[in-house]
Amino acid sequence: MADFINGFWNLYVQGIVAFGLLFCLVVLLANMTSRASGEPKLQGHVWDENLREYNNPLPRWWLYLFWATVIFAVVYLAIFPGFGNLNKERGLRTEYAKEVANAEQQYGPLFTKFQATDLAALATDPEAVSAGKRLFLTYCSQCHGSTAEGARGKAYGFPNLTDNDWLYGGDPATIKTSIESGRAGVMTPFGETLNGDQIKDVANYVRSIAGLSSDATRAARGRDVFGANCTVCHGPEGKGARSMGEAFAALGAPDLTDSIWLYSNSEESIIDGITKGRNAGPESVTNTMPAWKDFLGDAKVHVLAAYVYSLSKK
């Protein structure tokens, strides 16, 4: 049952429940008239020419039904929590906690077994993969989609996990690190250091190396802007941080030359990203991968890592 933030709502619920019950009792008692002796009196109303109404009490069986509902309500309140915070140890939340404990008992040993298995091997175990898929649907699909294909170049940069193109790395250990500790690739904003033309030029250059249509003059000028500002993270050829070696992988700067995009690849969207940056303060899009280690624990993270790894192996 609800844990209210202060005592007021608790009293409020108790008040309404108690008032409701008392009201029913009063109405019932007030209608406990017994049948008057002698000829029953007519009320004086007439319908359909000859239909008249007597002033008789409710039939007993009917009245008893009302009493029964009141008694039922009291018994129900005693067994289930409905009276504010009283009796809350029988609440749904406790039921839920019991179910979780049961599940833990039932599946705990299974996860412990999985945990002891090497990730690459686990990714070929159908039982582990289907457990991982269930976890993924519960915890990851809001962002990465139920098929793990991400947002695919829409407004939000949720990466596709099935395409073998990785921001941070697709080996089992790196995938596990991404899930355990979370990720937040930072791109510095250039709105203050570059002028509007330079930003437009470099955006055209980015589109050109990705094989998209671009303004050739702007793209040619943009190449220098790129060389001076972007290569530290995206690499000298724009092939992404990982192209510069494992030491740079943690930067998470994507390969800009392939057809796989985190965000929309329209000129407008690219310009917006360059101007405001990513994960770089209030102006920019915040696009982070939460850390799951504390919330899910190592065993579940392990199974999830195996599942994600299995997806890219198909």
Ligand code: HEC
């Ligand atoms: C709130 C949205 C969100 C949720 C929920 C989420 N992720 Fe992510 N995930 C992201 C974002 C955003 C990135 C990219 C981070 C970046 O660009 O730096 C990412 C990156 C990743 C990566 C690294 C991909 C690469 O290319 O290197 C993996 C692996 C991953 N997520 C797995 C998971 C798993 C497994 C779960 C569920 C336990 C999960 N994510 C839940 C948003 C989310």
Ligand code: HEC
């Ligand atoms: C400090 C490192 C860093 C620098 C410098 C940097 N970037 Fe980035 N860039 C990133 C990261 C990290 C991301 C991914 C952001 C995310 O995960 O949300 C990114 C994303 C992008 C994207 C979106 C790619 C996609 O797939 O949607 C474009 C385009 C881009 N950068 C262009 C540039 C250009 C042009 C410059 C130079 C003017 C530049 N970047 C400088 C780190 C950097």
